[in-house]
Amino acid sequence: MNQPAPGWTCAICHCNEPEGRLASLPDCSHQFCENCIRLWAARKRTCPLCMAEFSFLLALRHDGELDVLELAQPTPEVEQDADLGSIDHMFLAEQVEHISSRLLMAKESLNLARGHGHQSEEDEKFVAISSASRRMEELSHYFSLITTGELTTSANYDTSDILRLLYRFQDLVQSVLFDDPNWKDHCEV
Structure with missing residues (x-):
């Protein structure tokens, strides 16, 4: 999973080489740039390609071990009065x-x-x-x-x-x- 399949393109950013790590969805196994799918997951919890629901991501570490990446709850809209001062x-x-x-x-x-x-x-x-x-x-x-x-x-x-x-x-x-x-x-x- 650490290398994209030949001809792979991130369906979110359309790059041919993953930006950062390659992340995959647990049920459908579609692969995306980790940053892209995290940004997507902040708004939607369905695969951009097949609409399969997901609640976490999988990514391969440099040592070959698989990371389970937990995701924060999606926020469809940023609340007008939300306390976002802590965002770096x-x-x-x-x-x-x-x-x-x-x-x-x-x-x-x-x-x-x-x-x-x-x-x-x-x-x-x-x-x-x-x-x-x-x-x-x-x-x-x-x-x-x-x-x-x-x-x-x-x-x-x-x-x-x-x-x-x-x-x-x-x-x-x-x-x-x-x-x-x-x-x-x-x-x-």
Whole structure:
């Protein structure tokens, strides 16, 4: 399980090499990047491919032993008044970078489709993804200022707003890459 099968692609981020460890679902054995399936599991507890339910993940450690990865309860929506002050800014920064790379991949994919004559809806998707990418660049810059110490972590930022934005962009990327007809539901207002 530590090596993906030939031709493997993570159904969530569409990479061919796992980002971090390879994680698998216990019942269906579908494999994903560990970070991708953890982010997915924070919102949904069904396999992105076959909809099989799961409550934990399996991942192979470097020493060849199998890890059972417990998951926190899924949170479909971040509550407006949720106490998220304890979320580490480094976690948010990592998620910003991860989703930024997914947005870039979606943008490149749409650019290819636009180049092959698929114009109207692909153009709309490209504009939506480009707008989301610009917002993510701003967030990335903000978190790099915190990381380098140029901005203190006590600076005012609303963790719940950032999480909502990250989840919305994650959903936008997913819906665009999987040709979801309701992709516009995930665009910014």
